[in-house]
Amino acid sequence: MKSDGNxxxxxxxxxxxxxxxxxxxxxxxxxxxxxxxxYLKGMVDAVNITDNQTAVVRMSSWGASLLAMQEGLEPNYQxxxxxxxxxxxxxxxxxxxxxxxxxxxxLSGDHQKFGDHPKAKGVFDIDSIxxxxxxxxxxxxxxxxxxxxxxxxxxIFIGAAANPFGEPLEWRxxxxxxxxxxxxxxxxxxxxYNMKTFRQWIDQxxxxxxxxxxxxxxxxxxxxxxxxxxxxxxxxxxxxxxDHLIKRLQGVEKEKVASEGIKIACExxxxxxxxxxxxxxxxxxxxxxHKVPEIVEQAKLLPRPKLSRSGPHKEA
Amino acid sequence: xxxAEWKPIPELVSMLKGHKSVxxxxxxTCVAECAAGGEREVETLxxxxxxxxxxxxxxxxxxxxxxxxxxxxxxxxxxxxEIEEVDAVLSIACGIGVQALSERFAHLPVYPGxxxxxxxxxxxPGLWTARCAACGDCVLGETFxxxxxxxxxxxxxxxxxxxxxxxxxxxxxxxxxxxxxxIYERAKARGELQKxxxxxxxxxxxxxxxxGPKRMLREDLRP
Numbered sequence: 088m089k090s091d092g093n094x095x096x097x098x099x100x101x102x103x104x105x106x107x108x109x110x111x112x113x114x115x116x117x118x119x120x121x122x123x124x125x126y127l128k129g130m131v132d133a134v135n136i137t138d139n140q141t142a143v144v145r146m147s148s149w150g151a152s153l154l155a156m157q158e159g160l161e162p163n164y165q166x167x168x169x170x171x172x173x174x175x176x177x178x179x180x181x182x183x184x185x186x187x188x189x190x191x192x193x194l195s196g197d198h199q200k201f202g203d204h205p206k207a208k209g210v211f212d213i214d215s216i217x218x219x220x221x222x223x224x225x226x227x228x229x230x231x232x233x234x235x236x237x238x239x240x241x242x243i244f245i246g247a248a249a250n251p252f253g254e255p256l257e258w259r260x261x262x263x264x265x266x267x268x269x270x271x272x273x274x275x276x277x278x279x280y281n282m283k284t285f286r287q288w289i290d291q292x293x294x295x296x297x298x299x300x301x302x303x304x305x306x307x308x309x310x311x312x313x314x315x316x317x318x319x320x321x322x323x324x325x326x327x328x329x330d331h332l333i334k335r336l337q338g339v340e341k342e343k344v345a346s347e348g349i350k351i352a353c354e355x356x357x358x359x360x361x362x363x364x365x366x367x368x369x370x371x372x373x374x375x376x377h378k379v380p381e382i383v384e385q386a387k388l389l390p391r392p393k394l395s396r397s398g399p400h401k402e403a
Numbered sequence: 404x405x406x407a408e409w410k411p412i413p414e415l416v417s418m419l420k421g422h423k424s425v426x427x428x429x430x431x432t433c434v435a436e437c438a439a440g441g442e443r444e445v446e447t448l449x450x451x452x453x454x455x456x457x458x459x460x461x462x463x464x465x466x467x468x469x470x471x472x473x474x475x476x477x478x479x480x481x482x483x484x485e486i487e488e489v490d491a492v493l494s495i496a497c498g499i500g501v502q503a504l505s506e507r508f509a510h511l512p513v514y515p516g517x518x519x520x521x522x523x524x525x526x527x528p529g530l531w532t533a534r535c536a537a538c539g540d541c542v543l544g545e546t547f548x549x550x551x552x553x554x555x556x557x558x559x560x561x562x563x564x565x566x567x568x569x570x571x572x573x574x575x576x577x578x579x580x581x582x583x584x585x586i587y588e589r590a591k592a593r594g595e596l597q598k599x600x601x602x603x604x605x606x607x608x609x610x611x612x613x614x615g616p617k618r619m620l621r622e623d624l625r626p
Contacts, residue, residue, distance in 0.1 A: 168557070173605065195557050196557075198556050198557060198574075198575045200575055201575075209556075209557065211557045211558045211559070212608065213560075213605045213606075214558075214560050214561050214562075215559075215561075215564075216560075216561040216603075217560065217561070217603075217604065220604065220605075221605070232605060248565065249565070250564075250565025252565075253563065253564070253566060253567045254567040254568065254569055254570075254571055254581075255563070255567070255584060255587055255588075258563060258599075261596075261599070262561075262563075262565075264600065268602055269602050277565060324568045324574035325565045325566045325567065325568075325574065
């Protein structure tokens with residue numbers, strides 16, 4: 088084991104894993120975190136705590152991760168390259184691990200131009216792949232990027248993101264290969280809607296032997312509304328929403344669109360369960376945490392196994 | 404070349420208000436090429452400033468002069484005569500030129516008339532795009548002659564990221580080509596895609612501004 092966490096144990100034991108997502112509040116609203124955490128508790132194996140997502144300032148990922156742990160959730164601590172240099176990253180990783188955080192997700196981060204501080208200086212000292220290399224070096228070699236020795240190295244399960252739908256399409260599996268070579272233990276993908284393109288990507292990953300080296304969690308985001316589906320299709324670069332899904336949502340009564348969205352997500356999850364190379368799903372129910380129990384139940388993913396040795400799921 | 408663009412007129416007006424006579428100085432090199440600070444721009448800007456200042460109810464004399472290069476002492480020296488007749492200078496050269504004037508004529512305020520933005524090329528008439536970030540650790544040999552430091556919004560070393568648009572443009576600006584997509588296409592055309600499969604390690608930023616103010620010393624050229 089590379090960490091002491093539940094997520095790694097669940098994946099290693101061969102269970103079909105599910106991770107969730109919790110966006111920290113824009114303030115010190117502790118109750119908001121606790122409330123969201125309650126919906127996710129027992130429903131997911133780990134929960135991503137986003138790091139100033141969409142470049143909007145929020146409670147820090149590690150701060151909200153500690154709150155999530157108090158609520159009995161295992162956090163997947165997200166870290167972006169936009170806001171910190173290599174010194175800040177390494178010290179935050181040490182601090183996070185010292186507090187028992189056992190998973191992290193290494194990301195480049197949305198550009199500051201899109202957020203609430205567009206005049207900010209983007210750091211980007213290192214990129215997401217270099218971040219993965221750095222965390223692996225800290226964990227496996229017990230050294231900082233400077234080659235200096237670490238006094239008790241961090242134990243951490245290293246995550247990375249992948250988008251099978253960005254251009255150039257034929258590059259995508261090679262980018263995954265780079266992240267695996269850099270040291271990623273698990274991958275969470277961009278929201279998947281085009282199952283055909285995803286299947287081609289995972290087939291390539293299987294053929295290249297990548298899925299034997301890394302756990303791939305397929306990204307699922309249920310549509311809450313037709314407007315959301317259209318927005319994802321037209322306004323989010325790197326997102327591929329096929330027309331047939333838009334038509335399907337158009338075909339149901341307005342008050343039933345949300346449950347149709349959940350139905351689509353559950354059908355996808357059923358496909359992923361059978362798909363070679365897919366080790367689980369990453370459910371991003373964006374500002375829809377209260378729907379997670381319903382989705383997870385409908386997707387027949389309950390009960391969740393509890394396998395961590397020293398993580399937050401340990402029985403008192 | 405060094406690229407600059409005019410500061411907004413109201414910002415210039417607020418700098419110049421209170422002065423009696425200002426020397427507006429152009430530079431006939433980079434900023435002339437990018438149509439921000441050459442002789443033509445001096446001639447265009449002077450009446451605009453006079454008018455804007457007049458609207459504010461102040462009368463400031465704007466004298467005009469363009470020198471070959473504001474970043475070289477011998478050209479700067481040629482301003483010594485005109486400087487005597489003004490109480491401020493407005494330079495529309497890059498930041499180097501502004502500082503050269505303010506160093507040589509330290510008794511006067513020298514204001515910047517432009518914002519210096521980048522090291523760029525004139526891609527088309529009226530369109531300049533960044534090419535170099537003066538990062539001090541050139542990777543062009545590994546990236547097929549296309550700079551990811553200056554041309555990728557996140558200066559990624561291992562792109563393209565997941566945000567490349569379907570038309571090959573950058574997710575941050577739909578009018579800018581994703582440089583990593585260009586690198587990919589060039590590598591593919593040369594049959595050398597495998598070069599992009601290698602993980603490029605963390606960059607050394609210390610040979611640029613991040614290592615403290617840059618100072619280059621060449622003993623062989625010292626007097």
